Amino acid sequence: MNLAAAEHGFLSPTGAEIAFVLIGLVVLGSALLVVTTRQVVHAALWLVVTLGGLAAEYLLLTAEFIAWVQVLIYVGAVVVLLLFGLMLTKAPIGYSEPADRAARIPAATVALGATATLVTVIVDAFRTAYLHLGDDTVGTTKVTGESLFKVWVLPFEVLSVLLLAALIGAVVLSRSRARARSDRKD
Amino acid sequence: MHLVYPLVLAVLLFGIGLYGVLARRNAILVLMSIELMLNAVNVNLVAFDMYLRDTLHAGQALTLFVITIAAAEIGLGLAIVLMVFRNRATADIPDLRELAEHKEGSV
Numbered sequence: 001m002n003l004a005a006a007e008h009g010f011l012s013p014t015g016a017e018i019a020f021v022l023i024g025l026v027v028l029g030s031a032l033l034v035v036t037t038r039q040v041v042h043a044a045l046w047l048v049v050t051l052g053g054l055a056a057e058y059l060l061l062t063a064e065f066i067a068w069v070q071v072l073i074y075v076g077a078v079v080v081l082l083l084f085g086l087m088l089t090k091a092p093i094g095y096s097e098p099a100d101r102a103a104r105i106p107a108a109t110v111a112l113g114a115t116a117t118l119v120t121v122i123v124d125a126f127r128t129a130y131l132h133l134g135d136d137t138v139g140t141t142k143v144t145g146e147s148l149f150k151v152w153v154l155p156f157e158v159l160s161v162l163l164l165a166a167l168i169g170a171v172v173l174s175r176s177r178a179r180a181r182s183d184r185k186d
Numbered sequence: 187m188h189l190v191y192p193l194v195l196a197v198l199l200f201g202i203g204l205y206g207v208l209a210r211r212n213a214i215l216v217l218m219s220i221e222l223m224l225n226a227v228n229v230n231l232v233a234f235d236m237y238l239r240d241t242l243h244a245g246q247a248l249t250l251f252v253i254t255i256a257a258a259e260i261g262l263g264l265a266i267v268l269m270v271f272r273n274r275a276t277a278d279i280p281d282l283r284e285l286a287e288h289k290e291g292s293v
Contacts, residue, residue, distance in 0.1 A: 010188065017187050024195045031199055031222055035206030040215060047218055054225055061192065063232045066249050070228075073253050078221065078260050085214045085264040089277040107208030115201030122193045129189035131237050138236060139246065147243035148250065155247075159254050166258035173265035 016133065020060050027053035044082050051075050061131075063139035192233035200226035213267045213277045217260060224256045 013021075030049035037043050051074040058067035148156060199222055206219025228249045235245025271277045 014187065017191060020187060020191050020195075024191070027195065028198050028202065031202045034222065035202055035210065035215075035219055040212060043215055043218060047221065050222065051225065054229065057192070057195070057229065058232055061187075061232050061236055063236070063246060063249075066228075066232055066246055066253075069250060069253055073257055074221070074225075078257060081260055081264055082214060082218060085217075085267060088268055089212075089214065089271045104209045107205050110208060111201045111205035114204055115197055118197040118200070119194060122197060123190055126189045126193055129237060131187045131189045131192075131233065133187055133236065138239070138243075139232075144243060144246050144250075148247055151242050152247040155251065159251055163254060163258050166262050170261045170265040173262070173269055 016060055020057060023053050023056050027057065040086050044079055044086060048075055048079050062133050065139060065141045065144040189233060189237050192229050196226040196229040199229065211278050211280060213279050216279065217263050221256060221260065224252060228252055
């Protein structure tokens with residue numbers, strides 16, 4: 001064990017670590033409910049708790065800008081889209097069906113196996129690594145924006161083209177039926 | 187903060203998302219589980235960005251890109267699911283077996 005881990009023991013956690021673990025428990029619990037609840041709309045609402053908790057975790061990791069982007073895009077846009085999708089495909093809201101396939105036990109086996117393997121490897125590899133969050137100037141909007149528009153400009157612009165393509169694709173996909181019908185009428 | 191905390195959180199979240207993708211029936215619930223897995227990746231990226239003190243902030247930039255791509259993916263995925271629902275009146279993945287290999291004599 002090196003000096004960093006000897007300095008910061010696992011048995012004397014800091015306040016940030018306690019907060020991180022507590023919020024992490026909330027995140028994991030609500031994520032479990034997302035994948036196990038039988039009410040499809042409740043799954044989307046538990047997803048809000050999971051994603052909001054993750055935003056708090058980003059704040060604790062001093063990634064301030066990422067946290068707000070997470071709240072804006074995931075909690076604000078993605079969950080609303082998912083709820084739209086649920087309401088358009090499941091007419092009776094709150095309709096509970098056997099949401100899980102018969103393959104639940106194999107799925108749980110695969111997931112548990114992958115999780116156990118990864119946890120073992122990661123704990124073994126990073127047991128002594130310590131995250132110094134002393135200066136909180138790493139994740140501010142200013143720093144992130146500067147690196148984004150100085151270093152990562154080209155990927156950023158390519159990404160905006162990708163978003164445009166996805167937007168047009170979604171519009172075309174959801175309009176195609178109406179277009180075909182009106183073409184037939186003409 | 188020990189680096190292990192965010193990493194283990196990410197692994198557990200990824201495992202939960204993996205279970206959801208494999209076990210869920212409804213296509214929209216599968217999309218939600220994919221979101222969980224993408225968020226697990228984001229936690230990893232942010233934690234390593236802070237740990238490595240990256241001067242280019244590759245981790246945070248990549249996190250923003252992943253969030254954007256996830257938004258695009260969920261938009262397109264929902265459009266596809268809605269189209270399937272309109273054509274087939276179901277959004278359940280096990281019911282969509284048009285392309286499955288039919289056994290001898292089953293058709």
